[in-house]
Amino acid sequence: MPLPPPTYAAALREAIADVTRGVGPAALASATEALIGRYRSVAPAGPPILDSADKVAAYAAYRMPATHAALTRVLQTVAATGVEPVSHLDLGGGTGAAAWASAEVFPSLRQITVLDQAVEALRLGERLVGSAPVEVLREASFTRAAAGAWPHEAADLVTVSYVLSELDVPQQERLVADALALGTVVVIVEPGTPDGYERILHARTAIRDLGWQLLGPCPHAGACPLAPGDWCHFSARVNRSAEHRRIKGGELSYEDEKFSWVAGARPGTVGTRRTSGRILRHPLKRKGFVEFQVCRPDGTAGREVISKKQGQRYRDARDAEWGDVLP
Ligand SMILES: C[S@@+](CC[C@H](N)C(=O)[O-])C[C@H]1O[C@@H](n2cnc3c(N)ncnc32)[C@H](O)[C@@H]1O
Structure with missing residues (x-):
């Protein structure tokens, strides 16, 4: 059955337009250029990438609608397994894309916490949710914390989206281990590129090694059967606002965000299901x-x-x- 069309995307686009209005077009364009250049490289970040208000505004305008679309699609698939989280912790949550997605997909949520090292990103995330359609999102907490030193606050749902590529391999392993220590259901999303898929495969191994249940996308817990050179990825459609089109220099009214993902749950969280391909x-x-x-x-x-x-x-x-x- 097709998943229902999500509706918070438009509210998020409006909130982004409101909070980025104060940034001049030239500053937004040059910050966007800098981010595009940086995200093309998959080298670990070293100094934080989102280190200024302009870069954070550029991230919200040019990347967040796409990461939000990918997360909404993934969380809808996870919701179809019957999980009903009450608390959501988003590690490396930046401007809050996963919070917007979870608040829409899981009406069961009562508490959302976004943790990130970038203060400017958290501030902008807080401003965005000011006009959010639901209370749990308006009251989401945006708190500074760095990978390796997350507060010991467990949650029913833990998300890590588009973060692993900014870390070196030991830090990636640590972040996945921390997510698995804190969450009952853990969802990890990366760009739908061959290297994003590789990082997802490592996270999948960590999930399986703990004896957790895979909630998706894989319908089995065996080795990934894809042929060498192929990579498992999916696509989410993102409607572009006029501002988005201007920033990205494109004419199309939409773009397709490619992503790879994996989700796992502690044993006993969801019942055994008959799955199809x-x-x-x-x-x-x-x-x-x-x-x-x-x-x-x-x-x-x-x-x-x-x-x-x-x-x-x-x-x-x-x-x-x-x-x-x-x-
Ligand atoms: C590409 S953004 C993704 C933001 C958000 N998760 C999303 O999907 O839109 C990567 C985020 O990871 C955060 N991050 C990177 N390294 C981090 C670290 N060592 N500790 C905490 N946050 C980190 C960055 O500050 C940034 O907000």
Whole structure:
């Protein structure tokens, strides 16, 4: 079944436009250039990247709508497993993209905490939620903390999104271990690039080594069956505001954010589920049949075809999208 369209994206776009209005276009453009250049390199950050108010405003305007779209898609998939977190801790949460996503996806949430080393990012995140559509988001706490020294505050849901690439490998391992020590359900999201997928594979190994249950995207806990050179990633559509189009210099009214992710839960958190395959590419919708590339519950990956003869399953297949469970 297709997931319901999220609705907080528009509210977030408006909040971003409000808080970035005070930054001059030239300053925003040059800070955006600096960020794009920096994020193209995957070298560990060293000094913080979001080290000025202009760079934080540029991050919110040019990256946050996309990380928010990816997180919303991922958390919707996690929510479909039946988890109902009451508390959410976002490590390296920056301007709060994951908080906006979780507040929409999980009506069960009563407390959201965003931790980050970048004070300017936290300040802007706090201003953004000032106009948020729900109380739990308006009251989210934005607190300074650095990786390796997080407060010992456990939470039902812990997210780590687009952070690992800014750390060296020992710091990445430590961050994943900290997330697993603090969370009941842990969700890790990275850019949908070959190196982002590699970092996700390492996090997946850490989740499996603890004996946790994988909530997604993998429908099995075996080795990843993708062929060398291929990488597991998904896509989320982001509507661009006029401001966003201007900053990014594009004409299209949308962009597709590619992401890789993994989520795990402590044993016993969710019941055993009968899972189907995960759709790994845009389905090819032909006359009378739909062709899919899927990762299967038996630990293999490959082609599946659902034809018109299969009645309701075919009708569901026509609606299925990349990232969904195979009908
Ligand atoms: C690319 S941004 C992602 C922000 C947010 N999670 C999102 O998805 O939009 C990376 C964030 O990680 C934070 N970060 C990087 N290294 C950190 C560290 N050592 N301790 C705490 N935060 C860190 C940065 O300050 C920044 O806010």
